[in-house]
Amino acid sequence: MSVEELTPAVDTPSVRKVPVGRTRVIGVIIVVIGLFSLIALGLNTSSRAHSALTFSPVDILTNAPWHLGTLTLLTFWTNVILGLIMIGVGLEVLWRQPRRGVMGRFGFISVLFLLALLFWAVRTPGPSQVSFIDLTSILVGSSEVTMVLIFGSLSGVMCERAGVVNIAIEGQFIAGAFVGASIASTTSNYFYAAIGGLVAGGIIGWILAFLAVRYRSDQIIVGVVLVTMLSGLSSYLNLQIFTPYPKLNTGNVLGNFAIPLLDKIPIIGPVFFNQSAFFYLMLLLIGGVSFALFKTRYGLHVRAVGEHPHAAATVGINVARVRYINVVLGGAIAGVGGVAFISQQGQFQPGITSGLGYIALAAMIFGRWRPSGAVVACVLFGMSVYLADNLQTYNIPISTEILTMFPYIITIFVVSGLVGRVRAPAADGLPYQAG
Amino acid sequence: MRLELREITKRFGSFTANDSISITVEPGQIHCLLGENGAGKSTLMNVLFGLLHPEEGEILIDGEVTTFADSGEAVRRGIGMVHQHFMLVPVFSVAENVVLGFEPTKSFNRVDYKRATEEIRRISKEFNLEVDPDAIVENLPVGLQQRVEILKALSHDAELLILDEPTAVLTPQEIDALMSIMRSLAASGKSILFISHKLKEVKAVSDVITIIRQGKVVGTAKPTASEGELASLMVGREVILTVEKSAFAPGADVLEIRDLVVRDDRGLVAVNGVSLDVRAGEILALAGVQGNGQTELVEALTGIRPVESGTVTLNGRDITNVTPRQALDAGIGHIPEDRQRYGLVLSMSLADNLVLNTPKRAPFAKHGTRNLRAVDQNAHDRVQEFDIRTTSIHELVSSLSGGNQQKVIVARELSRPLEVLIASQPTRGLDVGSIEYVHRQIVKHRNEGNGSLIVSSELDEVMALGDRIAVMFAGKISGIVDPSVSREEIGLLMAGETQVEHV
Numbered sequence: 001m002s003v004e005e006l007t008p009a010v011d012t013p014s015v016r017k018v019p020v021g022r023t024r025v026i027g028v029i030i031v032v033i034g035l036f037s038l039i040a041l042g043l044n045t046s047s048r049a050h051s052a053l054t055f056s057p058v059d060i061l062t063n064a065p066w067h068l069g070t071l072t073l074l075t076f077w078t079n080v081i082l083g084l085i086m087i088g089v090g091l092e093v094l095w096r097q098p099r100r101g102v103m104g105r106f107g108f109i110s111v112l113f114l115l116a117l118l119f120w121a122v123r124t125p126g127p128s129q130v131s132f133i134d135l136t137s138i139l140v141g142s143s144e145v146t147m148v149l150i151f152g153s154l155s156g157v158m159c160e161r162a163g164v165v166n167i168a169i170e171g172q173f174i175a176g177a178f179v180g181a182s183i184a185s186t187t188s189n190y191f192y193a194a195i196g197g198l199v200a201g202g203i204i205g206w207i208l209a210f211l212a213v214r215y216r217s218d219q220i221i222v223g224v225v226l227v228t229m230l231s232g233l234s235s236y237l238n239l240q241i242f243t244p245y246p247k248l249n250t251g252n253v254l255g256n257f258a259i260p261l262l263d264k265i266p267i268i269g270p271v272f273f274n275q276s277a278f279f280y281l282m283l284l285l286i287g288g289v290s291f292a293l294f295k296t297r298y299g300l301h302v303r304a305v306g307e308h309p310h311a312a313a314t315v316g317i318n319v320a321r322v323r324y325i326n327v328v329l330g331g332a333i334a335g336v337g338g339v340a341f342i343s344q345q346g347q348f349q350p351g352i353t354s355g356l357g358y359i360a361l362a363a364m365i366f367g368r369w370r371p372s373g374a375v376v377a378c379v380l381f382g383m384s385v386y387l388a389d390n391l392q393t394y395n396i397p398i399s400t401e402i403l404t405m406f407p408y409i410i411t412i413f414v415v416s417g418l419v420g421r422v423r424a425p426a427a428d429g430l431p432y433q434a435g
Numbered sequence: 436m437r438l439e440l441r442e443i444t445k446r447f448g449s450f451t452a453n454d455s456i457s458i459t460v461e462p463g464q465i466h467c468l469l470g471e472n473g474a475g476k477s478t479l480m481n482v483l484f485g486l487l488h489p490e491e492g493e494i495l496i497d498g499e500v501t502t503f504a505d506s507g508e509a510v511r512r513g514i515g516m517v518h519q520h521f522m523l524v525p526v527f528s529v530a531e532n533v534v535l536g537f538e539p540t541k542s543f544n545r546v547d548y549k550r551a552t553e554e555i556r557r558i559s560k561e562f563n564l565e566v567d568p569d570a571i572v573e574n575l576p577v578g579l580q581q582r583v584e585i586l587k588a589l590s591h592d593a594e595l596l597i598l599d600e601p602t603a604v605l606t607p608q609e610i611d612a613l614m615s616i617m618r619s620l621a622a623s624g625k626s627i628l629f630i631s632h633k634l635k636e637v638k639a640v641s642d643v644i645t646i647i648r649q650g651k652v653v654g655t656a657k658p659t660a661s662e663g664e665l666a667s668l669m670v671g672r673e674v675i676l677t678v679e680k681s682a683f684a685p686g687a688d689v690l691e692i693r694d695l696v697v698r699d700d701r702g703l704v705a706v707n708g709v710s711l712d713v714r715a716g717e718i719l720a721l722a723g724v725q726g727n728g729q730t731e732l733v734e735a736l737t738g739i740r741p742v743e744s745g746t747v748t749l750n751g752r753d754i755t756n757v758t759p760r761q762a763l764d765a766g767i768g769h770i771p772e773d774r775q776r777y778g779l780v781l782s783m784s785l786a787d788n789l790v791l792n793t794p795k796r797a798p799f800a801k802h803g804t805r806n807l808r809a810v811d812q813n814a815h816d817r818v819q820e821f822d823i824r825t826t827s828i829h830e831l832v833s834s835l836s837g838g839n840q841q842k843v844i845v846a847r848e849l850s851r852p853l854e855v856l857i858a859s860q861p862t863r864g865l866d867v868g869s870i871e872y873v874h875r876q877i878v879k880h881r882n883e884g885n886g887s888l889i890v891s892s893e894l895d896e897v898m899a900l901g902d903r904i905a906v907m908f909a910g911k912i913s914g915i916v917d918p919s920v921s922r923e924e925i926g927l928l929m930a931g932e933t934q935v936e937h938v
Contacts, residue, residue: 293545295545295546296540296543296545297540297544298544299536300531300534300538301536303527304524304525304527304535307525311521311523311532312484312524312535314506315506315507315522315536315587316505316508316510317535317536318508403480426525426526
């Protein structure tokens with residue numbers, strides 16, 4: 001079968017059957033989360049327990065001529081109120097069944113729930129050693145994962161907007177991380193490492209584009225094969241190269257570069273202005289990709305190719321070329337993301353990316369194939385990954401695995417259409433045949 | 436623009452799609468290319484538009500020999516094409532679609548939408564093609580989408596417009612609007628190449644008619660030629676445009692629909708209290724402009740869409756809200772309106788498609804396994820009986836022409852005992868020869884004493900086939916009339932007037 005012919009039918013019945021009440025389901029889910037927060041995290045706690053929220057700087061020495069102090073709250077009432085807010089939002093969704101913004105509400109509820117969970121975990125008197133939530137350190141800590149995710153999902157946006165599914169983000173991460181680690185170890189220079197990762201990711205992207213565009217292969221299969229191949233190859237090379245020559249994988253972590261004055265701003269400073277060069281590059285990329293896709297002539301061509309390649313071809317746009325360019329660029333972005341990851345982790349190890357590429361892909365879907373939406377989703381997912389890694393610290397009686405599933409569960413919600421309407425580019429994943 | 440095609444020959448392997456075709460289009464002329472599906476019209480247009488390259492022959496623009504490497508070049512030389520399947524990006528705005536590929540830009544390669552919008556407003560005004568540049572294309576009705584396609588071509592300074600089967604997806608009103616647009620474009624000096632197989636339209640709008648059959652030009656005609664003459668040139672033999680029917684002898688009610696209410700995909704009431712009876716030995720034709728609930732009505736009758744309230748009985752048996760399987764088993768034959776999407780599995784063979792409705796029944800299956808010999812035998816018989824043109828019964832049904840695809844469906848539905856036949860737009864997009872054939876089969880089925888409900892938005896079809904004509908408007912039956920009434924009267928009913936006396 002070739003490309004689905006887009007027939008703007010006289011009437012398009014039965015194509016998009018929206019089962020009545022899908023929004024209701026999400027409303028019910030929100031209410032359940034709210035009830036859980038209200039009862040288990042709120043009413044269940046002792047009325048004397050309190051939780052503290054601090055905004056202390058990460059590093060007192062380098063950035064903190066300021067002090068915002070600590071906000072101490074009664075756990076019981078805080079969580080009861082948070083729970084009631086969640087229930088309220090859920091009921092509103094149930095009642096009004098809004099057509100837009102359901103996804104936004106769901107994201108908001110997720111953040112509230114995480115907050116409620118943390119308040120509950122750090123309550124004193126309580127089982128946890130930690131007696132306060134440090135908002136700054138949570139944000140800074142999760143920003144590391146978030147940054148890598150953003151590189152990945154921007155890569156996904158680039159490819160899928162042009163109609164090629166890039167499920168190989170994970171593979172591009174691996175390639176970038178491997179190449180980045182070896183270059184950073186030998187040259188001690190992350191600029192060269194980034195170039196190396198860019199090239200490595202770009203090559204993987206090119207392979208995907210070549211098979212998808214030239215041979216019209218199934219892009220999902222190619223993507224999965226690439227990831228499998230790269231994870232195997234990187235393990236093999238790790239054993240053959242890094243193990244005998246540990247100097248090639250010494251692991252050096254890239255330091256932060258604080259932007260003078262701006263880094264002293266409470267909360268925002270440490271999160272945005274005291275980061276590694278990769279973080280600033282990521283900020284530029286978010287703006288750059290959004291601008292390129294939605295403002296420029298080239299972006300219009302890309303989106304046309306992703307939606308209706310035949311239409312694009314009839315006005316003289318070279319569909320294959322656009323797809324090649326975007327998939328190679330997308331691969332390169334993810335490759336740099338892999339280097340960014342290594343710049344935090346230091347040493348390369350097989351399996352080090354642990355599925356971050358797939359979470360990035362999920363974030364892109366949650367973000368409705370838009371850079372801005374993807375960024376919001378990456379922040380949310382980054383937070384949940386960070387918390388999953390730090391559950392022990394807070395002594396939260398949830399197994400890590402449950403929280404690790406969070407991004408994927410949300411993605412299932414999203415693609416099943418529970419949270420509003422998501423629509424992939426119409427020709428996403430479909431090979432294009434001219435004529 | 437004066438366009439001349441000289442001896443164009445285009446081959447696909449051993450198949451010659453265009454055999455030294457020569458055509459001249461004068462400035463300000465509406466030149467019609469008439470031919471059956473598969474006659475080579477679209478191939479010729481793709482050659483002209485630079486999408487295909489001819490083996491022989493040349494294209495002359497204003498007397499100058501020209502070759503096009505791709506369609507972009509054809510566009511730059513002033514050729515605009517309005518494709519049968521619109522080449523519009525549904526999620527883009529009108530402005531984005533019109534400027535795509537030819538965007539005005541400002542600094543940093545940004546698209547200058549302000550200038551684009553102004554340009555579109557200007558062209559809209561010049562050619563009297565009103566459309567909101569900021570509207571999203573998928574939200575526009577089909578007629579307006581086509582207008583966007585025309586605007587797009589005009590914005591690229593097209594001097595010659597190719598309209599490829601432009602009326603196939605339009606309602607009668609939209610067709611009228613399109614014709615007046617074509618006339619005014621021609622009056623302003625644009626040349627128009629109009630591809631069609633609908634005789635009425637061709638006669639109404641053309642200056643010159645060139646008829647193509649099997650890749651060759653078989654003649655030219657003036658629009659004053661009779662429909663019969665045009666049809667026989669096109670098909671290559673005498674065509675009977677009127678359907679011979681035996682005397683109308685209705686029997687008992689077969690299908691009874693009472694106060695049926697059905698909702699559409701958006702949850703709005705699409706069928707609003709419809710009551711109809713289909714009698715044995717009768718064709719009840721359901722006329723109406725597309726989108727007045729006919730689709731939902733048929734879907735409800737065949738079990739595809741739930742019924743909100745009301746009843747459907749077939750020979751006294753309640754079949755309200757049955758499953759599609761039960762509807763088939765009860766004896767409903769269904770020719771769906773979109774044959775490619777709902778009538779056939781395109782990636783399956785002809786033989787398999789012919790047993791789609793009875794795959795698990797004897798003789799096609801035994802003990803849960805398929806009896807392929809019986810399936811093949813059935814396919815051979817049906818191909819013979821219904822004159823399906825194919826090289827093999829194992830050919831993918833997607834490789835058949837539209838007319839033959841429809842024959843497959845007709846063969847499948849009519850080759851088993853039916854209580855009632857429900858056919859939706861049974862001849863949409865078919866050529867004259869196939870229309871004639873499908874009509875004959877439907878009438879034969881009726882002459883054998885069976886009841887049929889035929890839904891069509893083609894007035895000609897409704898009047899030719901119907902023993903009684905019910906007209907649907909806004910989810911209701913606005914009237915049931917005798918086929919002897921005038922077209923105007925039915926037209927009024929289609930527009931929602933209900934003063935006409937019921938039969």
